[in-house]
Amino acid sequence: MYSIFTASHRGGRGSPLVCLHGFTGTWRTWELVLPVLERHHDVLAPTLLGHAGGPPLEGDVSASVVPDAIERAMDDAGFATAHIVGNSLGGYVAFQLAARGRADSVVALAPAGGWARGDESYKDTARFFATTQDQMKAAAPHAEALVASAGGRRQATQFLATNYEHIPAELLVHQIVGGASCSGARPMIEYAIRDGWYELDAEKITCPVRIVWGTDDRLLPWPATAARFRDDWFPHADWVELEGIGHCPQLDVPLETAQLIVGFTAR
Numbered sequence: 067m068y069s070i071f072t073a074s075h076r077g078g079r080g081s082p083l084v085c086l087h088g089f090t091g092t093w094r095t096w097e098l099v100l101p102v103l104e105r106h107h108d109v110l111a112p113t114l115l116g117h118a119g120g121p122p123l124e125g126d127v128s129a130s131v132v133p134d135a136i137e138r139a140m141d142d143a144g145f146a147t148a149h150i151v152g153n154s155l156g157g158y159v160a161f162q163l164a165a166r167g168r169a170d171s172v173v174a175l176a177p178a179g180g181w182a183r184g185d186e187s188y189k190d191t192a193r194f195f196a197t198t199q200d201q202m203k204a205a206a207p208h209a210e211a212l213v214a215s216a217g218g219r220r221q222a223t224q225f226l227a228t229n230y231e232h233i234p235a236e237l238l239v240h241q242i243v244g245g246a247s248c249s250g251a252r253p254m255i256e257y258a259i260r261d262g263w264y265e266l267d268a269e270k271i272t273c274p275v276r277i278v279w280g281t282d283d284r285l286l287p288w289p290a291t292a293a294r295f296r297d298d299w300f301p302h303a304d305w306v307e308l309e310g311i312g313h314c315p316q317l318d319v320p321l322e323t324a325q326l327i328v329g330f331t332a333r
Contacts (some may be wrong), residue, residue: 069240071118072093075100076110077100078106078107079104081149081331082148082170083109084150085103085109085110086114086156087114088153088157090245091153094241096316098232098233103328107149110145114155114159115131115135116248118244118249129162129265130162132155133159137166148170149171150164151174153315154177154314157175157277158179158264160177164271165267169273170331171276171331172274173278180293180294181290181294182294182297185293188258188264191285193259199246202242206247209238210235213238219233219235223317230317274304279308280312281310283312285313
């Protein structure tokens with residue numbers, strides 16, 4: 067199950083849609099929802115800056131480096147604006163792009179950055195990612211053997227999804243090796259702990275917003291890590307709670323997630 071890491075995926079026909087994955091992931095996290103999305107949209111799914119297959123992270127980290135890279139990818143694709151879907155870090159980046167006027171709508175799946183002002187538990191989350199990447203580096207040479215058993219697949223997905231039996235083993239191998247190969251992880255983690263990522267020009271966001279959160283999210287627990295989204299930035303957004311679902315709904319319940327996306331972009 068050798069994994070090939072590529073900079074992006076594009077497919078489908080219709081209005082532009084950009085899909086942004088989470089921290090240490092790759093564009094392939096969207097693979098299970100792409101068949102539905104591409105029936106409605108011209109889909110661009112880029113791999114984020116500093117991630118396996120994506121553009122290299124060069125120079126100092128700042129809050130603008132990831133959205134700057136996505137804007138370049140949108141420009142190259144001919145997308146002046148697009149519907150933007152993001153999960154975790156990708157959800158936060160989706161809002162950054164919306165504040166720049168690049169979004170026709172945003173669907174954010176458990177977006178990062180919603181900790182209440184003064185809540186420094188985001189530093190614990192950043193440190194958790196450092197530990198997790200170390201574990202993925204150790205597991206990567208044995209990834210195929212790990213996902214060969216149900217117990218191994220459960221271990222590999224415990225912080226991503228509550229439903230995992232349907233996720234192809236090859237995709238899980240790809241995610242493990244991709245996370246281990248995320249060269250930008252350490253500098254981004256160090257930046258987050260030192261300076262914090264999470265400010266947002268929410269008043270500049272005028273497009274429709276839907277925020278989707280699984281109640282069993284173990285990485286960004288609901289509702290604590292959604293505090294600023296709910297109370298300060300998007301209290302009037304379209305909020306959807308997914309009972310018993312984990313951090314990556316696109317992997318956990320792909321059909322339902324795809325319908326939540328295209329049902330909103332069609333408005």
